Amino acid sequence: MTTIRDVQLLEIPVVEDTRGNLAFIQEDVLPFEFKRVYYLFDVPSNSFRGGHSHSNQSEVLIALSGSFEVVLNDGAEKKSFLLNKPNVGLLIPTGIWRELQNFSSGSVCLVFASDVFEEADYIRDFDEFLESKK
Numbered sequence: 001m002t003t004i005r006d007v008q009l010l011e012i013p014v015v016e017d018t019r020g021n022l023a024f025i026q027e028d029v030l031p032f033e034f035k036r037v038y039y040l041f042d043v044p045s046n047s048f049r050g051g052h053s054h055s056n057q058s059e060v061l062i063a064l065s066g067s068f069e070v071v072l073n074d075g076a077e078k079k080s081f082l083l084n085k086p087n088v089g090l091l092i093p094t095g096i097w098r099e100l101q102n103f104s105s106g107s108v109c110l111v112f113a114s115d116v117f118e119e120a121d122y123i124r125d126f127d128e129f130l131e132s133k134k
Contacts, residue, residue, distance in 0.1 A: 001133065003074045004073075007096065008091040009088055010090075012088065012089055032114040035115050035116050036117060045105065049099075049101075050098040050100045051098075057113055058113075059111050059113045060090065060091050061089065061111050063085065063109060066106045067082060067102075068084075068100055069082050069100070
C-alpha cells in the first residue's frame, strides 16, 4: 500500500549557462514513462486545486514559476511540500490524496502524468479515498 514515505522530491537536470539555465525532462529523469503533460496557471492565491487521488496514475509536479503548497495524505499521515524551484519535482505515486493551495502570483504548475486522462481513475471524494485505503 502506498504511503507518504513513497513520495519523493526529484532533482530535474539543469544545464547552467551565463545566458540562462536550461532544465530538461527525458525518459531517464522520471521514474515512469509519461503519457500526459498539463499545467495550471492563473490560479487565484485563495483557490484550491487537486482534491483527489488516483487509483492507477502517478504524477510529478513542478513549480515552473512562482510557488505553491502541495498537501498530501495517505489516509493515515499528512505531509506538506512547498514547491518553488523549477528544478525540483514532486513525485506523487498512486493512492495519495493531493491538494494544491497558496499559489503565488504568476505561479505555473507543470504536471507529468503516467497515463492519459481517464475519469474512472480519479477518486474525488475524501471519504471514498479513505475507504479505498482499507
